[in-house]
Each structure stands twice: as C-alpha cells, then as structure tokens.
Amino acid sequence: MAITVWDYTAEYAAERADILAAVDEVFSSGRLVLGPSATRFESAFAARHGAVHCVGLDNGTNAVKLGLEALGVGRGDEVITVSNTAAATVLAIDAVGATPVFVDVHADTCLMDTGAVEAAVTPRTRCLLPVHLYGQCVEMAPLERIARRHGLAVLEDCAQAHGARHRGRTAGGMGDAAAFSFYPTKVLGAYGDGGAALTSRDDIAHTLRRLRHYGMEEDRNHVVRTPGHNSRLDEVQAEILYRKLGRLDSYIAARRAVAGRYAQGLGGTGLTLPTVAEGNEHVYYLYVVRHPERDRILAELRSRGIELNISYPWPVHTAAGFRHLGYGPGSLPVTERLAGEIFSLPMYPSLAAGTQQRVIDALREVLADVG
Numbered sequence: 001m002a003i004t005v006w007d008y009t010a011e012y013a014a015e016r017a018d019i020l021a022a023v024d025e026v027f028s029s030g031r032l033v034l035g036p037s038a039t040r041f042e043s044a045f046a047a048r049h050g051a052v053h054c055v056g057l058d059n060g061t062n063a064v065k066l067g068l069e070a071l072g073v074g075r076g077d078e079v080i081t082v083s084n085t086a087a088a089t090v091l092a093i094d095a096v097g098a099t100p101v102f103v104d105v106h107a108d109t110c111l112m113d114t115g116a117v118e119a120a121v122t123p124r125t126r127c128l129l130p131v132h133l134y135g136q137c138v139e140m141a142p143l144e145r146i147a148r149r150h151g152l153a154v155l156e157d158c159a160q161a162h163g164a165r166h167r168g169r170t171a172g173g174m175g176d177a178a179a180f181s182f183y184p185t186k187v188l189g190a191y192g193d194g195g196a197a198l199t200s201r202d203d204i205a206h207t208l209r210r211l212r213h214y215g216m217e218e219d220r221n222h223v224v225r226t227p228g229h230n231s232r233l234d235e236v237q238a239e240i241l242y243r244k245l246g247r248l249d250s251y252i253a254a255r256r257a258v259a260g261r262y263a264q265g266l267g268g269t270g271l272t273l274p275t276v277a278e279g280n281e282h283v284y285y286l287y288v289v290r291h292p293e294r295d296r297i298l299a300e301l302r303s304r305g306i307e308l309n310i311s312y313p314w315p316v317h318t319a320a321g322f323r324h325l326g327y328g329p330g331s332l333p334v335t336e337r338l339a340g341e342i343f344s345l346p347m348y349p350s351l352a353a354g355t356q357q358r359v360i361d362a363l364r365e366v367l368a369d370v371g
C-alpha cells in the first residue's frame with residue numbers, strides 16, 4: 001500500500017464505537033437538521049476559539065462566502081487576501097461578486113506579507129481576508145491597525161487552523177468573523193463536508209443564521225430576505241464534530257509530535273523545514289517543506305511507494321478563471337517561487353511512527369542523491 005499524506009482509517013478504527021454512536025443518536029432522535037447536536041456543537045466550538053457565536057454551515061467555502069455577505073461585502077468591493085491558498089478562499093470572494101486583491105507571502109512561513117497590505121488598499125477595499133495557512137496564524141496586529149485606519153472588516157480564513165494560537169488569542173476569535181471548514185482532512189474533520197463561521201458580533205451572527213436558512217429567521221419562516229441560501233450543517237456531522245471536538249487537543253498534540261519527529265529526522269538534509277513565526281502555536285494541518293529539486297524528489301519517492309501532495313502547485317492568480325484580474329507571471333514572485341518548491345509530508349494524528357520513519361528514510365536517501 002502506498003503511503004499518502006493523509007489517511008483517516010486508523011483513526012476511525014480507534015474511534016469507531018463513538019462515531020457510530022453519534023450517528024445512531026441522531027438517526028434515533030427524530031431531528032436531522034437544525035437540532036440539539038448543532039446547537040451543542042456551536043456553543044462548544046465558539047467557546048473553544050474565544051468567540052461568542054458559532055453558526056454551523058455546510059462547508060468551508062460557504063463559510064467564507066456567507067462570512068463576506070454577512071460583513072456586507074458584495075459587488076464592486078475589493079477583498080485583500082493571498083494567492084497562496086486553497087482556491088476556495090478566492091472562489092468565495094468571487095461568489096459574492098467582489099474582486100480579490102492579492103498580496104505576496106513571506107518566503108519562510110508562506111503566510112500573508114502584512115507589510116504589503118496597506119499599499120493594496122483602495123477606496124473600494126472593504127475587507128481583509130488573512131488565511132491562517134498550514135496551521136499557523138497570520139500576524140494580526142498590523143491588519144487590525146490597517147482595518148481601523150481605513151474602516152475595513154477582517155474575516156479570518158481558519159480552515160487550516162483549528163485551535164491555533166497567536167499571541168495569547170485563538171484563530172477564529174480575532175477578526176470580525178472567521179470561517180472554518182470541517183472537510184475530513186482538516187485538523188477537526190467531519191465524516192463528510194461541514195463548516196462554520198465564528199463571530200462575537202450579534203448582528204453578524206443573526207445575519208449568518210438567516211443566510212444559511214433560505215434567508216429566513218429560523219423561528220419566523222414567513223420573513224424571507226435576500227440573499228438566502230441553504231448552507232446548514234446537518235445533525236450527523238454536528239454530533240460527530242461535537243464528540244471529536246473533545247479530542248481536538250489530543251489531535252493537535254499528536255500532530256506536533258509528528259512534526260517533532262520530522263524536524264529530528266530531516267535536519268541537515270538540505271530540505272527547508274517549516275518555520276513557526278514568533279508568537280504562534282502551530283497546529284500542523286500540513287507539514288510543508290521546500291526544495292528547489294522538488295519535482296525530482298517527488299518522482300523518486302513515488303517510485304518508492306510514497307505519494308506526496310503539493311499545497312498548492314498553481315497559485316490561484318495563475319488559474320484560468322482569475323486571469324482576467326491581470327496578475328501576470330512575476331506579479332507575486334515569492335508565491336510563484338514557493339509553488340515550484342513546496343511539498344507536503346504525511347501529516348495526521350494517527351500516522352504510525354514506523355510509517356513516518358519509512359518516509360524519513362526514503363527522503364534521506366533521495367536527498368543524498370539529489371544533493
């Protein structure tokens with residue numbers, strides 16, 4: 001069997017009784033959508049991330065989209081973000097009719113270069129959208145200063161940063177609102193799709209609840225406003241997530257242990273290992289390394305039964321759908337250089353030490369050849 005960057009089957013084997021009990025509890029309850037499991041999960045998830053409200057949603061893409069809508073971002077507005085992110089971040093900006101404006105990233109952390117943000121602000125800028133990529137947070141203080149000075153909203157994309165801490169605060173509790181994904185690979189993953197938005201503002205929470213439920217007040221279905229969507233988190237995923245949330249700290253600890261073993265096993269090999277920015281507690285959604293001979297290394301590993309991923313091989317600004325924005329080759333030089341050098345090593349809480357050692361040994365062998 002090939003070694004891959006992510007596999008949940010060992011975790012399921014260990015947690016099977018609890019997961020099946022969650023499914024049975026919901027199926028037996030008579031409530032499959034907007035019931036007690038969603039409410040319970042929302043309270044616990046908000047508390048865990050230092051926010052007042054959590055609104056359970058159907059996926060992370062829609063969490064970004066509804067977050068923007070609830071913040072009043074729409075047609076004609078500009079949203080400043082990065083191109084080194086999941087396409088979903090940028091597709092959500094596009095989906096509300098707004099224009100993404102990209103700034104470059106730092107070469108060491110691959111995170112938004114906050115020093116480049118103020119120069120990108122125009123009279124149409126409405127929102128800053130930092131992406132807490134790979135499991136650690138963007139430096140928030142400069143963004144908060146810029147947002148105050150120009151009257152902008154801040155929406156955190158936390159799809160890769162459940163539980164990540166930044167200078168005493170938690171990802172998702174820092175902006176006006178935050179978007180989370182519970183796609184199965186994420187640090188807190190469902191058994192299917194799921195998402196959520198966090199906010200500490202009552203008005204935004206109220207709007208999010210309306211947006212996810214056909215534009216209606218949940219208890220007053222005769223009052224319909226536009227826009228309206230169907231973007232609810234279902235009860236089965238909510239109950240599974242509620243139970244898994246109690247284990248989030250142990251998942252994060254296991255990910256950190258995996259990261260520690262890579263750092264030990266791969267030091268001095270010529271690979272550039274991940275850097276943790278000052279003030280950050282990394283949760284290692286991905287373990288992203290860099291090497292100029294990336295493609296040769298991946299081919300050699302593939303021939304040894306190790307299938308690695310690249311997050312992300314094509315920066316979003318180079319995608320066909322966003323070419324009209326006018327970011328030609330060389331417009332985001334660090335992002336473009338990273339895209340040719342980065343790759344992700346296997347990273348998940350139940351990764352067996354022996355499997356990880358096989359990856360380390362294979363990498364050391366390949367790197368000794370590549371030089």
Ligand SMILES: *Cc1c(COP(=O)(O)O)cnc(C)c1O
Nearest residue numbers: 059060061086088089159181183
């Ligand atoms: C996964 C991800 C999303 C999208 O979440 P889905 O649940 O897959 O829709 C958005 N932003 C980032 C940074 C992600 O990693």
